[in-house]
Structures are given as structure tokens and as C-alpha cells.
Amino acid sequence: MxxxxxxxxxxxxxxxxxxxxxxxxxxxxxxxxxxxxxxxxxxxxxxxxxxxxxxxxxxxxxxxxxxxxxxxxxxxxxxxxxxxxxxxxxxxxxxxxxxxxxxxxxxxxxxxxxxxxxxxxxxxxxxxxxxxxxxxxxxxxxxxxxxxxxxxxxxxxxxxxxxxxxxxxxxxxxxxxxxxxxxxxxxxxxxxxxxxxxxxxxxxxxxxxxxxxxxxxxxxxxxxxxxxxxxxxxxxxxxxxxxxxxxxxxxGGKNPTIVADSADVDEAADIVAAGAFGVTGQACTACSRAIVHTDVYDEFVEAVVERAAAIEPGPGLEESDMGPHVSKDELESTLEYIDIAQEEGAALETGGSALDRAGYYVEPTVFADVEPSSRLAQEEVFGPVLAVLEVEDFDDALAVANDVDYGLSASIVTDDHTEANRFIDEIEAGVAKVNAKTTGLELHVPFGGMKASxxxxxxxxxxxxxxxxxxxxxxxxxx
CATH class of the missing domain: 3.40.605.10 (Aldehyde Dehydrogenase; Chain A, domain 1)
Structure with a gap:
């Protein structure tokens, strides 16, 4: 009772x-x-x-x-x-x-x-x-x-x-x-x-x-x-x-991870997947955009899709990889954005469906070929949905990362020290991370966002x- x-x-x-x-x-x-x-x-x-x-x-x-x-x-x-x-x-x-x-x-x-x-x-x-x-x-x-x-x-x-x-x-x-x-x-x-x-x-x-x-x-x-x-x-x-x-x-947030051409792709995929699919994507700091250099784009998409597809949703008390949405309304909101992304022409690489079982579960979802101006790339999706965007160079990546209303958390995966420092200086976010996921906070340092966050x-x-x-x-x- x-x-x-x-x-x-x-x-x-x-x-x-x-x-x-x-x-x-x-x-x-x-x-x-x-x-x-x-x-x-x-x-x-x-x-x-x-x-x-x-x-x-x-x-x-x-x-x-x-x-x-x-x-x-x-x-x-x-x-x-x-x-x-x-x-x-x-x-x-x-x-x-x-x-x-x-x-x-x-x-x-x-x-x-x-x-x-x-x-x-x-x-x-x-x-x-x-x-x-x-x-x-x-x-x-x-x-x-x-x-x-x-x-x-x-x-x-x-x-x-x-x-x-x-x-x-x-x-x-x-x-x-x-x-x-x-x-x-x-x-x-x-x-x-x-x-x-x-x-x-x-x-x-x-x-x-x-x-x-x-x-x-x-x-x-x-x-x-x-x-x-x-x-x-x-x-x-x-x-x-x-x-x-x-x-x-x-x-809210629309948090990016930039993946530079110098990045270790496997490391980048691990970082992005952890930030995008941890806590079922239900975090204001969750990674919802991977902004990837064209030289490593295809390799990254393949790697992050592999990680998403390996996640097994299920009840948290059963030691599952990912839990359900908190409510039916939250699940339906995520499914609506998945439909919107497909209508906008994004390529569904994995996931995209609710699970046929009791509970408010959705598959970890990855979209590729996402346009920076699309709703999937601009609006907060409070669920395990990752948009992957292709860019030509680092300047383009920064411009795309900043071209949203939000500015809460952002990260970059790179082996280039100059890029890392430029990212810290130029990213419009209250939390900036280098070679780390967008989620996860220390309790003894300030936390907060910029812009609409x-x-x-x-x-x-x-x-x-x-x-x-x-x-x-x-x-x-x-x-």
C-alpha cells in the first residue's frame, strides 16, 4: 500500500x-x-x-x-x-x-x-x-x-x-x-x-x-x-x-560537444554517449549536439551509434543501462521531437522508438546529417536523443555551438591546445569542459548558465x- x-x-x-x-x-x-x-x-x-x-x-x-x-x-x-x-x-x-x-x-x-x-x-x-x-x-x-x-x-x-x-x-x-x-x-x-x-x-x-x-x-x-x-x-x-x-x-540547455579533427574518435564517442544518454538524457546539462569535424565525421557517427545501440534500457532496480522517462508526458515529448527530426530530413541512425513494454522507455537515439537551423538542433529535447552535425573547421564548430538561445554547458574533445584554449575563451556557456562530458559538476565551484539558460x-x-x-x-x- x-x-x-x-x-x-x-x-x-x-x-x-x-x-x-x-x-x-x-x-x-x-x-x-x-x-x-x-x-x-x-x-x-x-x-x-x-x-x-x-x-x-x-x-x-x-x-x-x-x-x-x-x-x-x-x-x-x-x-x-x-x-x-x-x-x-x-x-x-x-x-x-x-x-x-x-x-x-x-x-x-x-x-x-x-x-x-x-x-x-x-x-x-x-x-x-x-x-x-x-x-x-x-x-x-x-x-x-x-x-x-x-x-x-x-x-x-x-x-x-x-x-x-x-x-x-x-x-x-x-x-x-x-x-x-x-x-x-x-x-x-x-x-x-x-x-x-x-x-x-x-x-x-x-x-x-x-x-x-x-x-x-x-x-x-x-x-x-x-x-x-x-x-x-x-x-x-x-x-x-x-x-x-x-x-x-x-x-534549460542545448549543450554541444565539439569533436575536433585531432580527437581520438573512440574517446570522443565515449564522452558524447555518456553525456547524451546518461540519466536518460533528462539533465539540463545533457549533451544534445555533437558538432563534428568533417574529417572524422563518418567514423564518429559509426562509433557513437555503436555505443547507443549497446545500451539496454530497463528498470533502474534491475541494474539496467538506462532507465525510463519520468512520466508519459515526458516520453511523448521526446517521441514528438523524434518525429520532427525525421520530418526535417535528419538521418535516423539508431533508436527512435518507444519500447514495447510496461514503463516509459525510449531507445537511445542518434540522428546524423542534422542542420544547425533545425528544431532538433535548436530546441531542448529532454530525453536520450543526440543530434550529430558536420562542420568544416574549428571556427565553423564554434559558430554552430554558439548559435542557439541557450548557454549552459559545453565541451570539446581535442588534442590541440590552441583549440582548447580558444574554446574556453569563446564558447558562450557557463560551464566549459575540455575532453570531458557536458554532464557532471563539482559541488565547490560555481554552476550556472548564460543567455536563456x-x-x-x-x-x-x-x-x-x-x-x-x-x-x-x-x-x-x-x-
Whole structure:
């Protein structure tokens, strides 16, 4: 029997005012209901905002290392539950066990990292122009922050928003995506067990049109951090900035890997396949375009097709190579883009079909002879679909790579040091990688995009992840 989960508000697990729930199914076996979550409304979100506001002053006054101790203990509790949470993530979102375990470990590491960072929080001391004056800065929390997170990294992204927010003395309300909220709930169970004071962090499940909109528009919320689609993110930005909220957006991507004529083709195929088909292509940093020099184009297409065709999709708990899409809607969206690509004249080299079995599976798909102006080469396809484009030289490759609305992650495979450095200098992306896949991030360095992939305001993770949640005050102490 499926478990019914509640909202966590003001230190208590409570039902929503609607009295309604929404079911989350296992995408590998849609007849299996994993859990039911509250179908909350704006009133529920408002209640959580009020609880956070009431807790804000005391939490902000709590010494940083004391806050850090709670985050560190949260990390330990999550680590103790890693196997359980890995299985829950697989059952709700569809990742393979290895992918899910890696994501849970990332959340564990994030809470540990920011727990330790609380010992280093503070401002700077400067030399004053006059005598008997101490001139320095202090950093203060913003207050109540609203956090809106997607389903594709359902524990890592909530962790990398919550942990720095709490470390810097803010209070928070999280709205996780409805498709896979279970592991986000587990974070709050761990925070509660670790001794987090009531009201400091709250989680409310429900639609973006009610819960999300209340967070974005409420006068009681001081800042919004959003990860999701570009279309929704742009609406969030417009609404949130109307009353002066600080806003952080991370959105879509159309991420390229350039394959130079000097590249080892087998290595390039391994890198591109890992970036394109890992996590079923359901990552904002997934490689969706391979931009390949004409001298190695045919060889590369053959190699990457071989790797795609060897991938066996299946249930994540069965140690399959690739899991299902998270939902029927996501599967249908991917299949629609496959149809569009064929209508546009791209050459289907492998894959292209849904699997004839229970679950939301699609074959890893490779298209060759893709035109740079085509929809397949321009629009985000949130699935395991790779477009291979042929270019004449390195300058052409850079031009094609940059000729999209997005700019999140990009990589190049090359043995030419000059090309590598020019790529770093000239690529229009927030993450640039040399001889590496577009996916995969370190937690202690900034993450964010350019152009339509980001608000281009504040970065996440690392020290930059702390900056978004603080405001600086300059102090002139004339003694």
C-alpha cells in the first residue's frame, strides 16, 4: 500500500487544506503507486511562509557554527539512509541505481560541505581613511527564501539550494516537483531529526500554479531560487521582480560537444554517449549536439551509434543501462521531437522508438546529417536523443555551438591546445569542459548558465552559492 506523505510546516507533518493528494507512480511500472503527496494550494504555501517568517529572527541570530552543526548532522542522517533513499529515488524518478546512488551521495556531500562552511562566514576588514575608525563589512541573511526545484535531480537540487540558504541564516519554503518529491521530503525528515528549530525550513507539495505562484508573488518572501524550464523561469522572474525580490534562475540547455579533427574518435564517442544518454538524457546539462569535424565525421557517427545501440534500457532496480522517462508526458515529448527530426530530413541512425513494454522507455537515439537551423538542433529535447552535425573547421564548430538561445554547458574533445584554449575563451556557456562530458559538476565551484539558460545574476554551489542568500552591510566604527 502506498504511503501518504504530508507537508512539513512549522516543525509538524500536516495535511493540506484541500484534503486532496496526488499519486506518484513508478515510471518503470506505472501500475505501481509509490506514494501519495499533498495537493496543496496557495493557502498552504502562505501558512508555510508565515511559519518561516516567525522563525527568521531567531535563526538569523543563531551562531553560524551552530547552524552548521545541524547541517552536518543532517548529512550524517542522510548517509545512514543512503540505500533506502537510493531505492526511493529510482522508484519515483526512474534513474538507474548507480545514478540515483550518486545523486543521493551528492546531497550528503552538499550538507557536509555547507555545514563546514559556516565556520568561515563573515565579511572583510578594510583600512579606514581617518584615525580611530574600524571599517568592515558583515553579511546578513535575506530572510524568507522560496525554493522551487525540478524532478530530474529531486534530492541534489533541493540540497544545493537549502543547505547554503540555511547555512547563511535564512529560513526557507521548498516546493519540489510533484513527479518525484519523496527524497526531498527525506531531507526535511533528516533536518527535523538533526534538531532544526520549528519553522526554519518547510516543504509544501502542489502545483506551480498555486503553491509556486504564492511563493513567487508573496510579500512575505524575500528571494526566489528556481530551477526548471526556460518558459516557466521567465515567468517566475517577471513576477518575482515586480516587488523587488532577489531572483536566481537556472533553466534549460542545448549543450554541444565539439569533436575536433585531432580527437581520438573512440574517446570522443565515449564522452558524447555518456553525456547524451546518461540519466536518460533528462539533465539540463545533457549533451544534445555533437558538432563534428568533417574529417572524422563518418567514423564518429559509426562509433557513437555503436555505443547507443549497446545500451539496454530497463528498470533502474534491475541494474539496467538506462532507465525510463519520468512520466508519459515526458516520453511523448521526446517521441514528438523524434518525429520532427525525421520530418526535417535528419538521418535516423539508431533508436527512435518507444519500447514495447510496461514503463516509459525510449531507445537511445542518434540522428546524423542534422542542420544547425533545425528544431532538433535548436530546441531542448529532454530525453536520450543526440543530434550529430558536420562542420568544416574549428571556427565553423564554434559558430554552430554558439548559435542557439541557450548557454549552459559545453565541451570539446581535442588534442590541440590552441583549440582548447580558444574554446574556453569563446564558447558562450557557463560551464566549459575540455575532453570531458557536458554532464557532471563539482559541488565547490560555481554552476550556472548564460543567455536563456540563466538569469545571469547569481550562481549556485561553492562560495557563490552562499552569496545569493546574503546581503552585505558596511560598518564605520569610529571609536
Amino acid at each position: 502506498a504511503v501518504e506523505q504530508r507537508n512539513y510546516v512549522d516543525g509538524e507533518w500536516i495535511e493540506s487544506e484541500t484534503g486532496e493528494t496526488v499519486s506518484v507512480e513508478n515510471p518503470a511500472s506505472p501500475d505501481e503507486i509509490v506514494a501519495r503527496y499533498q495537493q496543496s494550494n496557495a493557502a498552504d504555501a502562505h501558512r508555510a511562509i508565515e511559519a518561516a517568517s516567525n522563525a527568521a529572527e531567531e535563526w538569523a541570530a543563531t551562531p553560524g557554527p551552530e547552524r552548521g552543526a545541524i547541517l552536518t548532522e543532517t548529512s550524517r542522517i542522510l548517509a545512514d539512509r543512503k540505500a533506502e533513499l537510493t531505492e526511493l529515488l529510482v522508484r519515483e524518478e526512474g534513474k538507474t541505481r548507480g545514478e540515483a546512488g550518486g545523486e543521493v551521495q551528492r546531497a550528503i556531500d552538499i550538507f557536509s560541505y555547507y555545514g563546514a562552511k559556516t565556520h568561515d562566514l563573515g565579511g572583510t576588514v578594510k583600512s579606514a581613511s581617518g584615525p580611530q575608525t574600524t571599517l568592515y563589512t558583515v553579511k546578513e541573511p535575506l530572510g524568507v527564501v522560496g525554493l522551487i526545484t525540478p524532478w530530474n535531480y529531486p534530492i541534489a537540487i533541493p540540497a544545493w539550494k537549502l543547505a547554503p540558504a540555511l547555512a547563511t541564516g535564512n529560513v526557507a519554503v521548498l516546493k519540489p516537483a510533484s513527479q518525484a518529491p519523496g527524497v526531498a521530503h527525506a531531507i526535511f525528515e533528516a533536518l527535523d531529526e538533526a534538531g532544526l528549530p520549528d519553522g526554519v525550513a518547510n516543504v509544501v507539495t502542489g502545483p506551480g500554479s498555486s503553491v509556486g505562484e504564492e511563493l513567487v508573488t508573496s510579500e512575505g518572501v524575500d528571494a526566489i531560487s528556481f530551477t526548471g524550464s526556460t518558459a516557466v523561469g521567465n515567468t517566475v522572474y517577471e513576477q518575482a521582480t515586480e516587488d523587488g525580490k532577489r531572483v536566481q534562475l537556472e533553466m 540563466s538569469s545571469e545574476t547569481w550562481r549556485e554551489q561553492g562560495d557563490e552559492g552562499l552569496e545569493f542568500y546574503t546581503i552585505e552591510k558596511t560598518v564605520y566604527d569610529n571609536y
